[in-house]
Structures are given as structure tokens and as C-alpha cells.
Amino acid sequence: MNKTAFVIALIVHLSSAKQTASINANTSVQNNTPNFLFIMVDDLGWNGFGYNSNNQEVITPNIDSLARRGVILKQHYVYKFCSPTRASFLTGRTPGHGIWEKNPKMTSPIGVNIEMTMLPAMLKKANYSTYHVGKWHQGFFKHEYTPAGRGFDDVVAFLGGGEDHFTQCSGCANTIPPPDYASGPVTCPAECSLCSLECPHDGGVDLYGHSFPLYKQNGTYTSDIFREAANSMLIRHPSDKPFFMYLALHNVHQPVEAQDHMLDLYSKSNYNESTLPRRFYNAMHSTVDLVVDSVVNTLKHTGLYENTIIVLSADNGGTYEHGMPVPGSSNFPLRGHKYSYFEGGVRASAFVHSPLLPADVIGTETYALMHISDWWTTFIELAGLHADDGYNQAPPDGVNVWPMITAGETVRPASRWAAIGGPQKDEVMLGVGTGSVGALRKGAYKLIVGAQERKADGWSAQYPGSTPAIPPPSSNHEACSQLPCLFNIMEDERELTDLSRSKPLILAELYERRKSIYRYQTLAQAMNKPNGDEDTLESDNEPLACILVRLTGFWQPWL
Numbered sequence: 001m002n003k004t005a006f007v008i009a010l011i012v013h014l015s016s017a018k019q020t021a022s023i024n025a026n027t028s029v030q031n032n033t034p035n036f037l038f039i040m041v042d043d044l045g046w047n048g049f050g051y052n053s054n055n056q057e058v059i060t061p062n063i064d065s066l067a068r069r070g071v072i073l074k075q076h077y078v079y080k081f082c083s084p085t086r087a088s089f090l091t092g093r094t095p096g097h098g099i100w101e102k103n104p105k106m107t108s109p110i111g112v113n114i115e116m117t118m119l120p121a122m123l124k125k126a127n128y129s130t131y132h133v134g135k136w137h138q139g140f141f142k143h144e145y146t147p148a149g150r151g152f153d154d155v156v157a158f159l160g161g162g163e164d165h166f167t168q169c170s171g172c173a174n175t176i177p178p179p180d181y182a183s184g185p186v187t188c189p190a191e192c193s194l195c196s197l198e199c200p201h202d203g204g205v206d207l208y209g210h211s212f213p214l215y216k217q218n219g220t221y222t223s224d225i226f227r228e229a230a231n232s233m234l235i236r237h238p239s240d241k242p243f244f245m246y247l248a249l250h251n252v253h254q255p256v257e258a259q260d261h262m263l264d265l266y267s268k269s270n271y272n273e274s275t276l277p278r279r280f281y282n283a284m285h286s287t288v289d290l291v292v293d294s295v296v297n298t299l300k301h302t303g304l305y306e307n308t309i310i311v312l313s314a315d316n317g318g319t320y321e322h323g324m325p326v327p328g329s330s331n332f333p334l335r336g337h338k339y340s341y342f343e344g345g346v347r348a349s350a351f352v353h354s355p356l357l358p359a360d361v362i363g364t365e366t367y368a369l370m371h372i373s374d375w376w377t378t379f380i381e382l383a384g385l386h387a388d389d390g391y392n393q394a395p396p397d398g399v400n401v402w403p404m405i406t407a408g409e410t411v412r413p414a415s416r417w418a419a420i421g422g423p424q425k426d427e428v429m430l431g432v433g434t435g436s437v438g439a440l441r442k443g444a445y446k447l448i449v450g451a452q453e454r455k456a457d458g459w460s461a462q463y464p465g466s467t468p469a470i471p472p473p474s475s476n477h478e479a480c481s482q483l484p485c486l487f488n489i490m491e492d493e494r495e496l497t498d499l500s501r502s503k504p505l506i507l508a509e510l511y512e513r514r515k516s517i518y519r520y521q522t523l524a525q526a527m528n529k530p531n532g533d534e535d536t537l538e539s540d541n542e543p544l545a546c547i548l549v550r551l552t553g554f555w556q557p558w559l
Contacts, residue, residue, distance in 0.1 A: 033126065034356060035308040036244045036379050037295070040086070041288055042135060042253035043338060045318025046349050047330040047462060048285055055330075057278075057463040058285045059265050062293035066310065070353030071405050072365040075489075077428055077441065078316055078372045080345040081338055082161055083137045085315040085372055086248070090118040090138065090150070091396075092376030092387070096432025097521045098394025104139055106160050106170060106194055107545040109559060111139025112150075117389035119376050121151030123244045126383040129153055131233045133226050134248030137161045140208075141545070143557050148210045156214065156229035158206040158222075158250070159555055165250065165257040168218040168225075169199035170206035170555055195546035203553035213554035221259050222250045227291045231298045239303070244379065249291060251284045254319075256327055258283035262290075277327025278463070306355045309382070311375065313350035317343075320455055332462040335495040340456035341439035341448045342479075342495055346430050348372070358406050366404060367490075369412040369441060371428045373398035388416075394521070397423060421520030429517055440514040444490040445499075447510040451481035459494065484511055 047053045049060045051067035079085040083103045084095035091112065095101045104110050112118075120130035132152040139145040140159040147155045160170045171194050197204040200218070207214045207225070217225070230247050237243050262283040271279050292312070299305035318329035319338035329337070336342025350370075377398040380387040387396060395417040403409040415422040423429060430439035430446075437450030457472035457479055472479065479485060479498075486500040486507045500507045548558045 032307060032356075033242045033384060034354075034382055035242050035304055036123075036382075037299070037308055037310045038089070038244075038246050038375065038379075039292060039295075039310070039312040040089070040134070040246070040248040041312065041314050041349075042082070042248070042250055043316065043319045043326070043329070044252060044288075044314035044349050045329050045331045045460065046314075046334050046344060046347065047332040047460065048252065048314075048318065048349060049289075051351065052349050053332055053462065055332075055463060058282050060285055060289040062296070063289050063312070066292070066296065066312070066353040067351040069362060070310075070351050070357060071361055073313075073350040073352065073370055073405075074365050074367045076313060076348050076350035076370045076372070077346050077430055078314065078348040080341055080431060081316050086135075086137055087112045088371070088373045088398075089375055090120075090246075091116045092119075092373050092389075092398040093394055094371065094373050094397040094429045094432075096429070096438070096518075097397055098391070101432065103137070103161055106555065107542040108139075109141040111141065111145030113391075113394075114144060116391050116394075118150040119379060120147075120153075120244060120246070122376075122380050122385065122387075122389060123383055124151055124153075126385050127241055128383065129237055129241050129243045131155075131230070131243065131245040132157055132248070133230045133233070133245065134158070135161070135250055136208075136248070140555075140557055142559050143211065146208070146211075146557060152210075152246075154233050155208065155210045156226065157208050157248075159208050160206050162253055163206050163222070163250065164199075164255060165222045166219070167200050168205050168207045168222060170194060170204055195542065195549060197546075197550070200553070203549050203551075204555070205553055206555045208554070208556060213552065213556050215554065221257075221287075223287045223291050226250075227294050230291075230295050234295070234298045234302055234304065237302070237304070242307075242383070243304070247295065249288055251288045251291075252281065252329075254326055256280045256284065258287065262287050279328075281326065281328030309352065309354040309356060311350070311352050313372065314348040317345045317347070318460065330460040330462060332460045332467065333494050335457070335459055336452065337456045337458075337460075340452045341431060342452060342457065343446075343489065343493060344460065345456065346439070352405055361406055361408070366408075366410075368401070368404035368410050369426055369428060370401050370404065371398065374401045378402055395422070397429070417520075421516060423517060427513070427517075429514070432518055432521060438514065438518070440510055440517070441489070442510050442513060444488050445506060445510060446487050446489050446495075447507070447514055448480045448485040448487075449511070449514065450484075451478040452485075454478050486510065 047055050050064040079095045084101050087099040088095055093099050130152045132147040132155045136157045136159045143149045147157055163170050205218050207218045258280045265286055266279045266282050316338045318331045319326050331344030334344040336344035338345050377387040378400045381400050397415050399413045412426045414424045418424050426443045428441045432438050440447045454472050459470040461469040483500050485498050487495045545558045549555055
């Protein structure tokens with residue numbers, strides 16, 4: 001180890017030890033190792049469920065009840081799209097700091113940095129059983145990059161970033177039958193002709209277990225497969241061990257597909273030609289509600305519920321695809337969509353529910369600043385472990401948020417590498433980009449650097465017939481393209497007023513702070529390539545990957 005690396009390691013270790021001692025004094029579960037159920041909902045808008053903005057059109061009574069009998073997280077941040085958020089949750093790093101800020105291709109030989117220890121492998125050190133059900137999207141070209149290779153004991157998953165809900169065809173490698181609102185075939189937004197396969201007839205199904213594809217188990221609506229798998233794992237779980245389950249549902253990601261019995265919840269007569277697509281999207285939300293209710297009931301029936309911490313979060317905001325919002329997707333009242341650094345893209349709908357919560361916080365909201373990377377640290381420390389995987393070239397960014405949730409603490413702790421340039425108190429890097437595009441939250445303020453696509457800008461309608469959608473501000477330029485944007489989120493959560501010209505000193509402070517953090521992250525990268533195998537993100541091994549999927553019909557590791 002060179003001298004610089006040794007200094008970094010020493011500072012991180014001392015900071016971590018100090019923080020752990022402080023956290024343990026505040027936690028209410030230190031003498032009873034808790035179970036963890038983390039539910040990630042794909043492309044969930046801020047207004048997707050009723051608990052955030054009183055959306056009365058979508059029928060999600062079970063989720064709304066869990067949230068309102070828990071703690072609703074009003075400033076819980078994620079990345080602006082899919083795979084980086086998931087990598088952040090599993091590694092404790094913010095995207096761009098040792099983990100990627102891109103979505104991997106199905107046929108690229110890449111994966112999240114193997115030198116980092118993902119959350120399930122860390123928890124196994126405390127004798128946890130670890131379960132992954134649902135979307136992976138972290139690379140799979142070799143077994144060591146699959147869910148099992150990263151520490152999960154039992155797995156029912158799809159390995160890529162999107163698939164048909166009824167056939168499990170990856171990336172919708174085929175055209176799918178149009179719902180009755182559509183005028184023509186509907187395809188997924190990406191990789192619609194993977195390996196030139198007509199799926200499922202020619203192969204291209206993405207459904208994977210611990211070490212092998214789950215042959216002959218596809219063809220059922222994806223959420224049903226995942227519900228049954230999660231319940232089965234919990235029923236079989238040994239009572240003398242704690243568990244961690246990562247339930248990463250595919251709903252409400254495109255394609256917009258729903259089962260007939262879920263559509264029956266929404267009378268077709270209540271919709272007209274322009275609002276009918278929302279009927280399908282609403283049904284997809286209600287499907288999530290039934291899955292969550294079923295899994296929570298299984299926890300209760302097995303006696304596991306009383307010692308389980310349940311966290312639900314979106315992976316990013318409600319989305320647009322093909323240049324327009326997905327029918328019914330809503331981030332009301334927030335600005336922007338998935339793929340943008342506006343609040344609608346990066347502030348996730350989230351809550352914590354648990355019998356382990358103190359009685360005085362049940363039914364409350366917290367505006368404490370949190371990030372998806374925090375759960376890596378939080379779960380590890382609540383399990384009684386030291387939240388350090390030894391990879392000090394890119395130390396963890398996540399902090400233990402349990403005191404903020406249970407003890408009313410409002411100030412976000414500094415990161416463990418704050419002493420050498422990392423985020424300080426009440427700071428979160430929301431994105432690094434290339435240095436010219438990204439975002440930073442610091443206290444009440446948020447800085448956005450670089451152009452935000454016009455199609456990802458604007459304000460969603462709450463629901464049809466109510467508050468109308470508002471287009472992006474009229475301008476010859478995309479927002480934040482010429483001068484960084486500055487918003488006071490605590491006073492202006494809708495990001496209506498850009499303060500970059502009226503508060504130049506604050507703008508300069510945040511701009512320099514972001515540049516400083518980025519510089520330290522770049523230094524770490526120069527020292528030891530912390531992004532690991534993702535450095536080959538744009539390379540492609542399509543011939544090998546496609547040959548195997550043609551032979552077997554299923555996606556799986558090919559090297």
C-alpha cells in the first residue's frame with residue numbers, strides 16, 4: 001500500500017469507529033438483530049402512491065397504510081435513473097464514486113466493481129440469510145457478478161434492466177400485443193432487437209435463479225412470480241437466523257401492461273380516450289400494493305414481522321420514454337422526470353415501517369437529508385457490524401440514518417471520508433457525471449450543473465382532470481445549460497425559481513464545493529481505478545452472449 005492510500009485508510013477507519021460508537025448509543029435495536037426487507041419499486045413517481053400527495057385515483061391502501069403507520073421520508077434521494085441507484089444501495093457509494101453512472105448493456109462484459117463488498121455479503125458476516133427477488137441490473141457476464149456471486153443465498157431474478165411483464169423477454173426483444181388503448185405495437189424503450197431474436201420463440205428470456213436460468217418458469221406476470229418467490233423464501237427461512245431480503249419489483253417500469261383482474265379495479269367508463277392509458281398504469285401500481293401486502297402478511301404469519309425493518313423506495317422518479325411521459329406517470333408537484341436532476345428525477349418516494357420504531361415517531365414525516373447509499377451503512381451497523389468493506393480507494397458515502405428516523409435528528413452526518421475531501425454535514429452528491437454535469441444538495445440548497453433535457457423537464461399533472469401538466473419554462477436553451485441552476489428546496493420544492501443570478505455567492509460556494517468533491521473522487525480513480533470492470537462499459541461481447549442465449553433460450557453468464 002502506498003503512503004497516500006495508507007493515510008486514506010487510516011482516516012476512514014478512525015472516522016468510522018467514532019461514528020459507530022455514536023450510532024450504537026442511539027439505536028433501539030442494538031440488542032436484537034433485526035431483519036431487513038428492502039422493497040424497490042421501478043420508475044415510481046413521487047405521486048404514484050397516495051401517501052405522498054393524497055393521490056385519490058390510484059388504489060394502494062396497503063402501502064399507504066404502511067407508510068402512514070411508519071415514517072415517511074420526504075427528502076430521500078436516489079440517482080436519476082436505474083442501475084446506478086441499485087449499485088449505490090448495494091455498495092454504500094454515491095454514483096460516480098467507485099460505481100457507475102450508466103446502465104449496462106445486456107451483452108457487455110461488465111459489472112459493478114468486484115472489489116467492493118455488496119450488502120448481502122457484508123450481512124452474511126452477522127449470520128444473515130440473504131434473498132434477492134426481482135431486478136438485478138448490476139452486470140452478469142460472469143457468475144461472480146450475479147446476485148449469488150455478490151452474496152445472495154437464494155435468488156429469483158431477472159438480470160437486465162427491463163423486460164416484458166408477461167413473457168420475461170429481456171428488453172422486450174420482441175413486439176408485444178398492444179393494450180386496448182394503443183393504436184399499434186408497443187415496445188420497451190431499449191434494446192428491442194437484442195441479438196436479432198424474436199422472443200420468446202427464438203430465445204431471449206431473462207429469468208434466473210442462484211446459478212442457472214429458471215427454465216419453464218416464465219410466462220406468468222412478473223409481479224406474480226416475484227410475490228410467490230418472496231413468500232416461499234420467507235416461509236422456508238430458519239427462525240434462528242436474521243434475514244435480509246431485497247425485493248426489487250419490475251412494476252411500474254414499462255411496458256405499460258396489467259392483468260385483467262387488476263384492470264377491473266378501474267372502471268373503463270371512468271376514463272376517456274386521452275386518459276385511458278392511465279387505467280393500465282394505475283393497475284400496475286395496485287399490483288405493487290397487492291404484492292407488498294402479501295409479503296407483509298407472510299412476515300406476520302411466520303412470526304418474523306415483529307423484528308423486521310421494512311423500507312420501500314423508488315429507484316428514480318416517474319419516467320418519460322420515447323420523448324414523452326409514460327402514460328399516467330406523475331411526479332406532482334415536483335419538477336422533472338427520470339433522467340433529470342430536478343426533484344422529480346432524484347427525490348424518491350420512500351418510507352420506513354417497523355414494529356421496532358419508537359411509538360412517538362410512528363405516523364410522522366422527516367425532512368432529514370437522506371440518500372439511497374445510506375441503507376448499506378444503516379443495515380450493517382444495525383446488524384452489529386462495522387460498516388467498512390476495506391475498499392478505501394473509494395470509501396463508503398452512506399451514513400447511518402436510523403437516528404434521523406427514530407430520534408428526530410435533523411442534521412445529516414458527514415461522510416466517513418469528509419476529512420480528506422468527501423461530503424460534509426448535510427451534503428450529498430447527487431451525481432458526478434464527467435465533471436460538467438451533475439448535482440449537489442448542501443443544506444437547503446441544490447446545485448444542478450449542465451443541461452437538463454427539455455423532455456425531462458416540466459411539471460406533471462396530479463392526475464387527469466385535476467391540476468394540469470405545466471411545460472418547461474420557455475427558453476432558447478435547456479435548463480441549467482448556460483449557468484448552473486440553484487434552488488432553495490426547503491422553500492421551493494417545485495423548483496420554480498432559479499436563484500443562480502440573485503444569489504451569486506451561494507451559487508459560487510456550492511459550485512466550488514461540488515468541484516472539490518469531484519476532484520477528490522477523480523484522485524481516487526487515478527490511484528486505483530475504483531470503477532473496476534465498468535471501465536469497459538461501452539465494449540460489447542455480443543457474439544458470445546448471443547450464441548449462448550440462442551442455444552439455451554435464456555440470458556445467463558457467458559464467460
